Amino acid sequence: MDERGAPVIGFRIVKRKPLPGWAKIVIPIAAIMVTLMLSAIPILIAGGHLWKSYYYLFYGALGTRFNLLETFVKASPLLMTGLAVAFAFRAKFWNIGAEGQLLAGALVATALGISLGGVPKPLVLPIVIVGGFLAGGLWASIPALLKTKLKVDDVVSTLLLNYVMVHIMGALLFGPLQQPGSSWPRSSAIIAAAEYPILMARSRFHLGIPLAFLAVLVVWFINKKTTFGYQSRAVGVNARAANFGGINSTRVILWTALISGGLAGLAGVGELCAIQRRLIMDISPGYGYSGIVIAMLGNLHPVGVLFSSLFFSVIIVGAQTMSRMTGVPTYIAEVIQGMALMVMLIFLLFTEYKIRWVRKK
Numbered sequence: 001m002d003e004r005g006a007p008v009i010g011f012r013i014v015k016r017k018p019l020p021g022w023a024k025i026v027i028p029i030a031a032i033m034v035t036l037m038l039s040a041i042p043i044l045i046a047g048g049h050l051w052k053s054y055y056y057l058f059y060g061a062l063g064t065r066f067n068l069l070e071t072f073v074k075a076s077p078l079l080m081t082g083l084a085v086a087f088a089f090r091a092k093f094w095n096i097g098a099e100g101q102l103l104a105g106a107l108v109a110t111a112l113g114i115s116l117g118g119v120p121k122p123l124v125l126p127i128v129i130v131g132g133f134l135a136g137g138l139w140a141s142i143p144a145l146l147k148t149k150l151k152v153d154d155v156v157s158t159l160l161l162n163y164v165m166v167h168i169m170g171a172l173l174f175g176p177l178q179q180p181g182s183s184w185p186r187s188s189a190i191i192a193a194a195e196y197p198i199l200m201a202r203s204r205f206h207l208g209i210p211l212a213f214l215a216v217l218v219v220w221f222i223n224k225k226t227t228f229g230y231q232s233r234a235v236g237v238n239a240r241a242a243n244f245g246g247i248n249s250t251r252v253i254l255w256t257a258l259i260s261g262g263l264a265g266l267a268g269v270g271e272l273c274a275i276q277r278r279l280i281m282d283i284s285p286g287y288g289y290s291g292i293v294i295a296m297l298g299n300l301h302p303v304g305v306l307f308s309s310l311f312f313s314v315i316i317v318g319a320q321t322m323s324r325m326t327g328v329p330t331y332i333a334e335v336i337q338g339m340a341l342m343v344m345l346i347f348l349l350f351t352e353y354k355i356r357w358v359r360k361k
Contacts, residue, residue: 014356023351028297028304031347032311035340042335048328060321061314067321069203073275075313077102077284079212080267081291082298082305083219084136088260090223090300091232092239093144093253097158098264099288100165101136105265106272107169108135110177110279113190113272124193129269136265137258139165144257148250162288170281177279187279196274208270213306215263220302222259232256264288293337297344312337 043053061071081098088095095101109132116124143157172178173185180188196207223229231252234242239249271283294312298304319333 015353016351024299024301025303025307027347027351028299028301028308028344031297031340031344032307034347035336035343038339038343039332039336042332042339043328046328046332048322048326048332053322053326053328056322056325057318058314059318061318066203067317069200069205071310071313071317072209073204073206074317075309076206076209076212076270077267077287078290078294078312079306079309080215080270081264081287082294082309083212083215083291083302084260084263084267085291085295086298086300086302086305087219087223087263088140088256089295090236091252091256092236093147093256093260094155095140095143095158095257095260096155096292097140097143097161097261097288098267098291099284099286100158100162101139101261101264102268102271102284102288103162103165103169104139104261104268105132105136106268106279106283107165107172108132108265109194109269109272110187110190113194114177114188116194117191119193121193124191125196125273128190128194128273129266132265132269132272133262134265136268137260137262140257140261140264141254144254148253166281169279173279173281179278185281189278190273194273195277196270198274204275206270206274208266208274211266211270215266216302216306219263223302228252228255264291267291290337293341296348297340299344299348308340311340 040050043050060067062068081102084098084101085095109128112128112131113124116127119127139161140158143152143154143161146152146157147154170185173187177187179186199205199207199210223232231242231247234245234247235249235252242249242252267287268284271287272279276283290312294305294308297308297311298306315333315336319330322328322332323330
């Protein structure tokens with residue numbers, strides 16, 4: 001009661017009961033729908049006609065065969081980096097370094113794609129893919145070792161290694177990997193046998209896209225149907241308790257980092273072997289960082305990550321047409337992406353916890 005004897009009403013936050021499995025897929029979809037409704041606010045502030053803006057946003061991403069296939073092309077690296085981050089976060093390995101791991105994969109794939117001219121052609125692309133996967137995985141293993149052996153904060157180490165990899169790549173592109181006779185920081189083109197095949201005529205729909213969808217199934221299978229998936233969940237919930245239960249949390253974290261970094265490395269392989277066909281400094285416009293938002297929006301579930309990566313791709317690709325036809329600036333796409341993360345975090349807060357009102361006498 002207060003000084004006058006009146007009851008005081010307060011509240012406390014309590015944890016909810018665990019949600020059913022289907023909710024992990026429904027929640028990201030609901031968050032996407034709410035984000036689309038809220039995106040009307042920045043569109044109107046930017047002076048755009050609301051319904052025209054929505055129309056051209058979706059038409060630009062889905063309205064023609066070419067636009068639809070471009071949306072899948074853009075979704076491929078977003079999906080791979082989203083899966084990479086989600087896989088790591090699930091074990092409480094806070095991998096903020098998918099961008100650097102993507103670059104590591106692209107860098108090693110470039111070196112292999114340039115130098116394997118004497119190898120039988122059917123073997124070249126598999127070697128490049130495996131090399132890119134291992135490069136990303138081994139780069140991610142560095143902060144995992146620092147975390148498990150020296151207790152170094154994985155958020156800081158994974159983030160800082162992004163910048164280390166950028167400088168390594170820059171040094172190589174101005175040095176041994178630089179295209180002969182060029183003053184630009186770019187490599188020579190990879191050999192034809194190292195390129196991803198184009199799967200649909202008059203488009204850029206390449207092999208990396210079905211590989212990204214296959215990765216969704218692989219990650220889901222690992223998470224749900226394997227002993228390692230169970231161990232990863234257990235370490236993510238409580239590493240100390242997992243150790244007492246006979247699970248080697250250090251081994252789990254190291255393997256998690258290897259797989260997570262490998263997935264990000266494959267995103268770099270795809271961008272190199274299908275889109276650029278040579279290494280350049282801006283081979284990634286920040287796919288690794290977008291993967292963090294996509295993983296959170298997807299609730300760390302592989303299917304949720306699939307939907308959220310497609311949503312981001314629609315926004316990114318469609319924003320170009322929307323801007324051209326309505327005058328709304330393209331940076332609205334980044335605003336909508338930020339709104340999506342905020343909406344998802346709010347959804348997660350209220351699905352994990354609830355407010356209980358209490359009356360204090």
